[in-house]
Amino acid sequence: MRAECTACGAELKMNERPMRYQCACGGLLRIVHDFSQVDSERLKRVFDERRGLRNCLYASGVWRYKELIAPELPEREAVTRNEGNTGLYEAEPVRQYVGAIRRLHLKAQSENPSGSFKDNGMAVAVSHGRWLGYTSFACASTGNTSSSLSMYAAILGKQSVVLVPGSEVSPNKVLQTVGYGAEVRTFAGTYDDGIRWLRDHAEEQGCYVCNSINPLRIEGQKSIIFELAHDMNWQLPDWIVLPGGALSNAAALGQGLSDLYALGFIDKLPRVAVIQAEGASPFHRMAARGSQQLVPEPKPSTRASALNIGHPPSWPKALRMLEMTSGVTAAVSDAEIMEAKACIDRSGIGCEPASAAAVSGLRKLVREGIVSRDETAACILTGSMLKDTDALREFHLEGKWRASELASQLMNPIRSLA
Template structure:
């Protein structure tokens, strides 16, 4: 991304940094592809069962990693997640039509599976049996799951604060080696960049360009579900910014191939306590200034120095004429309550997309008559402490709090609580 140096695929080595120390990206040559034939093939693969092509990622293999031998593909049939109309959430956000893409329905409960299946598969093809990541939760649980399926081992560097214990327990259950350290996510990433190859560990964080290729499948699946007619806006939470990068990169692929005839705008939403990317864009700066002590209740976004910021700026903000926004933890938690009570549910970081859309509509950036897709990145059970704190804690000021009602099991007592009893 920095110096435009080119490498052949087989020459790419972990931890995926150029000689100039910039991040690498995968560039495909799509000139030999027939888009109409591919559309028909993608439709045909929807009927596949228990094969690599029944995965919502590997269904689009020609656009992701066509060179990978099938024998190395490690899949749990990820993707294939629902996209839901919700009048209730649309009304809350103030927009005419809103769809929610529930990546929370992935096997490990988050969007990280779309990228992790490709990262682990590529790592295996390169001869690795030990995989690593630094994570506040979702990346680690996804990596641990795929490594276990492949019969490989995983080593997770875990910051010892501002994390969700639900995700830590999930990672432990899948058999990962958890290494807790005193520091931030950014400290762990720097350690991996310096030491992973010496330790024989294949890095599966978002600095890995093959993870980005896998995460592109999310926008491919959205477009496929909508018969290649995309909405006006796509709203995505921004932590490490790999998700935003992948969406923008995937959108450009679809446009170049003629699958779509225009690019929707993309809005990247960050939490107020960890929003260095938003600050950079809002202030018109060309370089990101890290947040040294990031903190947000949405733990998946608790990243002060997002490694993919240059890619996200290029592919997502500039290329789609997109925007950024910053929302408070209170706005995130209120949006989460609305999403949960619509029957879909999500973890706090996911709800930043709806909270951000609401703010952008109120500010007049997004027209009330526009159409939008909000990405929900993680399952609501990823952070049950957040649910308890919002709904049950005595200090909670959640405007949509749903309290437990103590009752006596007799008819007269219940009459006041159950309509028409």
């Protein structure tokens, strides 16, 4: 297994310790596969057959696509909890909410075992660390990464160490992490400070880092676009819309689309829209000014805690993805996010606030004429509504975020029987 620096092109081996997360030049790494001998039509048949499997490695919605993700990884090292296999839904109220585009699908990554899309990447990262002989796994997290990592470490009976910012995180996610048995350490500062600490100290602590700076995390997250394309019989919609925090999903989406197109699984690339919260939107601001250099947000602040990241590590890969797909970005307010969340919740699907940014952003792009009403789209819902029950209380019981008449109509306060 080898990786290539996305900045200088240097090659590094990925099957030996110490684990490398970045090139000596500071550039991010991407895993390089040799697909020259891949028979795409045969693999399609194999993938179809695996969808009918149960209680085995290849029943996983990640490991189903192992040949395109981690072909060299020994099967005995792979950990799974039947991740992936998430629902693809059409919800008419949400389609009308975004502007009655021709067709809208919602990919509910919230149905993963730990409740978020992070399981797709974490299954592969933890498996790779196990292969290299690590017994302790670490991450910095605003919540979803930590709960996913601690779940997989618990499955293997290994230690997990989680760095959590002292403010603006969901208590539900931290408690989930505690429940899985992680050693949770809070610190003063932001997610970005936690990432810097891990870069400097993880190896001396004997820890394998499972954040998105790890290219194996990105490889696992590619399975989201593989499964979406598979769900749609390899005919992707005109647009794919996703929220952007650390931008690992955007980076993985770009790599996955590139793989599918190069192998002939899909015959065209969809356009991609990355949506950020206004209070934490350094990537959107960079794209809006046509820059090639991200200026970090020193004090990010948004109610959508999973998006509360001021210096997203995967921004260079996300930028390449935008260029490849003629993609766009947008930023939406917390009030817009919470209104969209209420609409998704009332459709019977539900999501955490960060997920709703995708739907809110799509609505904005339709209103601005960037997305045509004649086009089709899929929004990636990244986390479960139970990841942040405080958001439900604030909206429905405390009356916060009523920035529009629709938001007021969507409120559902608890009433006394008397």
